[in-house]
Amino acid sequence: MAPLTLHEDPRSGNCYKIRLTAALLGVPLTTRSYDITKGETRTPEFLAQVNANGRIPVLQIGEGADARFLPESNAACWYLAHGSALIPAERFAQADMLRWMFFEQYNHEPNVATLRFWLSIMGEANLSPEQRALVGAKRAAGNAALALMDSHLAGHAFFCGDTPSLADIALFAYTHVAEEGGFRLGDYPHIQSWIARIQALSGFIPMI
Amino acid sequence: MAPLTLHEDPRSGNCYKIRLTAALLGVPLTTRSYDITKGETRTPEFLAQVNANGRIPVLQIGEGADARFLPESNAACWYLAHGSALIPAERFAQADMLRWMFFEQYNHEPNVATLRFWLSIMGEANLSPEQRALVGAKRAAGNAALALMDSHLAGHAFFCGDTPSLADIALFAYTHVAEEGGFRLGDYPHIQSWIARIQALSGFIPMI
Numbered sequence: 473m474a475p476l477t478l479h480e481d482p483r484s485g486n487c488y489k490i491r492l493t494a495a496l497l498g499v500p501l502t503t504r505s506y507d508i509t510k511g512e513t514r515t516p517e518f519l520a521q522v523n524a525n526g527r528i529p530v531l532q533i534g535e536g537a538d539a540r541f542l543p544e545s546n547a548a549c550w551y552l553a554h555g556s557a558l559i560p561a562e563r564f565a566q567a568d569m570l571r572w573m574f575f576e577q578y579n580h581e582p583n584v585a586t587l588r589f590w591l592s593i594m595g596e597a598n599l600s601p602e603q604r605a606l607v608g609a610k611r612a613a614g615n616a617a618l619a620l621m622d623s624h625l626a627g628h629a630f631f632c633g634d635t636p637s638l639a640d641i642a643l644f645a646y647t648h649v650a651e652e653g654g655f656r657l658g659d660y661p662h663i664q665s666w667i668a669r670i671q672a673l674s675g676f677i678p679m680i
Numbered sequence: 681m682a683p684l685t686l687h688e689d690p691r692s693g694n695c696y697k698i699r700l701t702a703a704l705l706g707v708p709l710t711t712r713s714y715d716i717t718k719g720e721t722r723t724p725e726f727l728a729q730v731n732a733n734g735r736i737p738v739l740q741i742g743e744g745a746d747a748r749f750l751p752e753s754n755a756a757c758w759y760l761a762h763g764s765a766l767i768p769a770e771r772f773a774q775a776d777m778l779r780w781m782f783f784e785q786y787n788h789e790p791n792v793a794t795l796r797f798w799l800s801i802m803g804e805a806n807l808s809p810e811q812r813a814l815v816g817a818k819r820a821a822g823n824a825a826l827a828l829m830d831s832h833l834a835g836h837a838f839f840c841g842d843t844p845s846l847a848d849i850a851l852f853a854y855t856h857v858a859e860e861g862g863f864r865l866g867d868y869p870h871i872q873s874w875i876a877r878i879q880a881l882s883g884f885i886p887m888i
Binding site: 524525533540542543544545546547548550551554563564566567568570571573574575577578579581582602605606609620623624 | 732733741748750751752753754755756758759762771772774775776778779781782783785786787789790810813814817828831832
């Protein structure tokens with residue numbers, strides 16, 4: 473395989489998803505760090521060479537003139553896990569795994585991850601009035617996402633079937649640090665058991 | 681194939697994605713309509729039987745006790761297009777298509793689709809103060825998403841390679857009606873040409 477480079481901020485759960493996928497698969501990955509709070513992913517060089525959308529993570533495949541760049545955390549995980557047991561082969565199961573990954577980006581990340589970023593990384597005192605006004609709605613929507621996950625996990629060991637898939641990795645990244653955003657994981661016992669199952673997987677690496 | 685039923689609101693671009701995918705593939709689909717503005721997807725029956733997340737679209741596969749339910753528009757499109765030319769088989773191209781579909785749900789839909797819903801379906805006079813305060817930020821973020829698309833389409837006929845894929849269908853749904861949310865498509869000439877290419881595809885159906 474061509475050499476793989478992850479353009480990342482180590483504090484980002486979206487970047488951790490990709491590192492965790494690579495670790496569970498035993499795939500080597502070089503990392504290059506940026507500080508998103510200092511605008512390091514909005515420089516003209518980054519926008520021209522790595523991602524015109526100015527965001528990390530980006531998975532770089534190959535080097536030099538032949539390098540290809542893949543933004544969006546869940547797409548990068550999909551690339552890494554191609555042909556592995558982390559992507560179910562059966563038609564419905566594969567679509568159902570993507571269903572949880574789209575749920576993660578639409579219902580979970582903008583609430584659970586954003587409140588962690590605002591409260592633990594930016595700091596509450598530095599929020600704008602617009603951000604401050606959104607905290608209540610994001611708290612409610614984040615708890616709704618966690619409740620839906622907890623309800624599903626009441627009857628399932630993992631999100632799709634009896635073995636871990638990319639859906640578990642995508643949802644684990646920000647869920648296991650949700651308390652840094654003010655969420656109470658003690659309210660979600662099935663999520664807590666599932667977190668312990670993920671952490672016990674062979675090859676597991678912690679976020680930081 | 682088992683009979684397919686789409687639980688939808690016909691005004692929703694997320695639902696249209698699934699109908700358009702089925703039409704382009706020539707797959708028959710039965711539809712069942714709900715009015716989301718009247719809470720018809722939040723009833724106890726809907727939450728228990730169709731989607732515990734209280735949202736449409738949901739693709740139902742099969743009927744009766746064996747029925748399976750697939751929420752999330754892009755996951756439903758993935759199920760329908762399994763094994764077809766709408767999903768590239770090559771590893772990077774497949775991940776790159778998903779990259780645009782995750783971009784659609786994270787950067788495009790919450791801005792371009794939400795402003796259309798607020799301004800054309802709910803009506804500006806009915807917005808809450810919190811919603812009103814977000815219009816400016818959603819306008820800017822929606823225009824950033826459209827500008828990124830326009831820039832990509834300056835050098836490509838479709839989002840992934842020379843033929844249409846699910847990425848085009850996912851992004852077409854709310855882009856082609858973006859003016860209903862107050863966006864000016866005249867500012868994006870490459871998007872306009874791409875819209876015409878999608879509308880000329882064999883099997884194309886309009887949204888309403």
